[in-house]
Amino acid sequence: MTTTEPRPQRYNAKETEEKWQSVWAGRGTFAVETDRARPKYYVLEMFPYPSGKLHVGHVRNYTMGDVVARYKRAQGYNVLHPMGWDAFGLPAENAAMASGDHPARWTYDNIAVMRGQLKRMGLSYDWRREIATCHPEYYRHEQKMFLDFLAADLAYRRESWVNWDPVENTVLANEQVIDGRGWRSGALVEKRLLAQWFLRITKFADELLDGLGTLERWPERVRVMQEKWIGRSEGARVQFALDGRPDRLEVFTTRPDTLFGAAFCAIAPNHPLAEELARGNAELAVFIAECNRMGTSEAVLETAEKRGFDTGLKARHPFRAGVTLPVYVANFVLMEYGAGAIFGCPAHDQRDLDFARKYRLAVVPVVLPPGEDATRFEIGTEAYTDEPGTLFNSEFLNGLAVPAAKRAATQKLEALQAGTGTIAYRLRDWGVSRQRYWGCPIPVIHCPACGIVPVPEADLPVSLPEDVRFDRPGNPLALHPTWKHVRCPRCGGAAERETDTFDTFFESSWYFARFCSPRAPTAMTRGDVDYWLPVDQYIGGIEHAVLHLLYARFFTRALAACGYLAVVEPFAGLFTQGMVCHETYRDADGNWLFPEEVHRTDGVLSDAKGRPVVSGRLEKMSKSKKNVVGLEAIVDAFGADTARLYLLSDSPPERDLEWTDAGIEGSWRYANRLWRLATDPPVDLPPPGARVPHELPPPLEDLRRAVHRTIVAVTDDLEKFRFNRGVAHIRELTNAIEALEPDEHSAGAVLREAIETAVKLLGPMMPHLGEELWQALGHTRLLADESWPVADAELAREERVTYAVQVSGKLRDTVDVPRGTGQDAVIEVVLKRPAVQRALDGRAPRKTIFVLNRIVNVVP
């Protein structure tokens, strides 16, 4: 290129993106309505907490959703693609305490900033449907739901142990307790018994478990995690009569078949019986206190010894008259699971065995493993916990296999009225009370005369007071001078409002339904939710595999039970995307540095003062490690489309992605290449809609075929969430277009088809550039309103096939033959090839393997 020639033009991302964003907004391109005549598709990305800034991890998530939304739209679906804000939560209150900002203002300011950032990304949201969960017009509906849950016995209140921070005067979540101390105050956390509200998720334990089987488009591992979380175990409750006491001790077991091997019973340190006995036994009280002091962290449990305290009580064996078992209080028995008490069978449970060895209790095996001799089989240091085997030493169970023995033992227990078959779950009811201001007020009133009285529906919403102070510890709602004082709706007497607010998972448990009719006077309208739900494709982080996704599944069932909607599974398809990671940097003093503070010269890192910098491992971007990339700077420099392309192309979407500056520059180069190709094609293009001639010279014919193969490939890639591969396929097509020698007069029509196809296929990923190029190619309609390209099956098929030619399984040659060439003809060609002759080295082919369109393997 000489200086007189024009320099290559560069794509002006900023101008272009702003232009098309305002065109879409002005035309209401992405506004949708319920339309029963059309097939619907609901794409949803997990909505963000308005923390203040959008980061690239968010953008990766939303870009994937946007690709799906735009792709499905092009396929003719009526696509719902909404966005909103999960706006209640602790950070707003912490900001209030730190800076005096009101949580509402802090939150709404953040929303304004983040909305602006989202809009710059060109995401195809129906912004009319935006919701913020902290708005009374949102949370009033969940107050109504709660009242319905109360009436349906799906919500209740009970005393529960909580982590209490005595300095902050509030409950802490488990995650907020670090080494037994409050994460903010540093005060030793106390266990406190508090009356808390619960939702009866356990009522749906079986349904939630069974429902997992219907979620075919969920990742296997998420289903497994939920299954384990629910933790269903079939077993039996056994009642042991106690010597000298009228009451009986109930235990839970999954192995009633091993009852004849029972050596002891053990109860949890906070079992009511233990507490009762401790009142008359100082030694026992000390033991229980020690147990309570022991943490439940992994490290503690690993090393913790099985310890027990013999209460002196004797439990009578249900099957063996005259035989009694000692009753211990044991540190490894959990009050929260099963009956809070067990019987110990040392031979067939490792914990019981450890315990029995320590306290010199009998170890009697009752299940004989296959291939063992009954007279010689002994238990050493390892219990036999497997199922295969035959019962022995067990009277009426002798000779039975374990499953049959379980049934027989349970039947016998039931006949003796000493137990029943039952199912235990690991799942606990969901505690939703938080002693916090910035959450949805729980709509009940405590009346000294009438007890708990629901707030009448007409009085909803119970709104948060705005004049609150955050300058002292404790729940600002409880400390507010007037807010909580009300008349009892029932008796009219003086009463107090509930000052707890809901766990913020409450809001995210139904927002997907609100999006269907976001401004309706009721929580949702049947016509809309019946049409739109379930969400066809939900996209978000794996960190919500259990909590949010399980709560939402439960909530949907609870709403269905209360007549709100008809579906039970809110999310038909789920995709969990990987995190965005970045190198970490530390200076000589070990302080974290932001990437922009680090200079790189010939691979050597230094800080602003030239001191050495050490790069650490790749980690999820986080503020604390400063390995974050400012989204604004990226979009300013390269535009949203380039960032989107990079986030999609660099790694498979389910895997973590490493953000690198070099990577985004590669995407920027591609954007410019395509822009130049479409705005300044190598030959003049005929007008839009020009027919491609049937007879084409070979290079053009090849390009045409490449176009149609690319349509097939990219469509398949998008269906399967393989965005990185889709991008590769489009780039391959672009390479093929650029490699074309444009000396044929028919090139224009072929070139137009090729470029238009590349633009269309790329449209969901780089929508602004797509619109710009679509217009530059002479179209007057929006690309967003165009339909997805359909491949000509005839053209997409290769007309020639390349056979890999092997001799004894080793590749020696390839041969190119017309598609459909018969086996004999191919083999004939193959055998004549010099490379084959050379490899055969005079030996005669003994056998020839032929795989159509793939391979010929000659075996001498």
Added chain:
RNA sequence: GCCCGCGUGGCGGAACAGGUAGACGCAACGGACUUAAAAUCCGUAGGCGCGAAAGCGCUGUGCCGGUUCGAGUCCGGCCGCGGGCACCA
């Protein structure tokens, strides 16, 4: 400890369903254009060896073994990394 996932060039990653390993990109190197740089374009490239070159041979998907005409892919056994769960009776 249990469950799940993953190990492919310097790097991110491709490879349908057992059939040409390394597509596409990043970084790199060589070249063109330029006073120079940026930008752009052309070219090279798993490793080792032979050859002036076209090319040819060997080797290669964490390790060891197996099945097969043929294994990154299937089977068995190891090693390593990541994630989840964990005194759940």
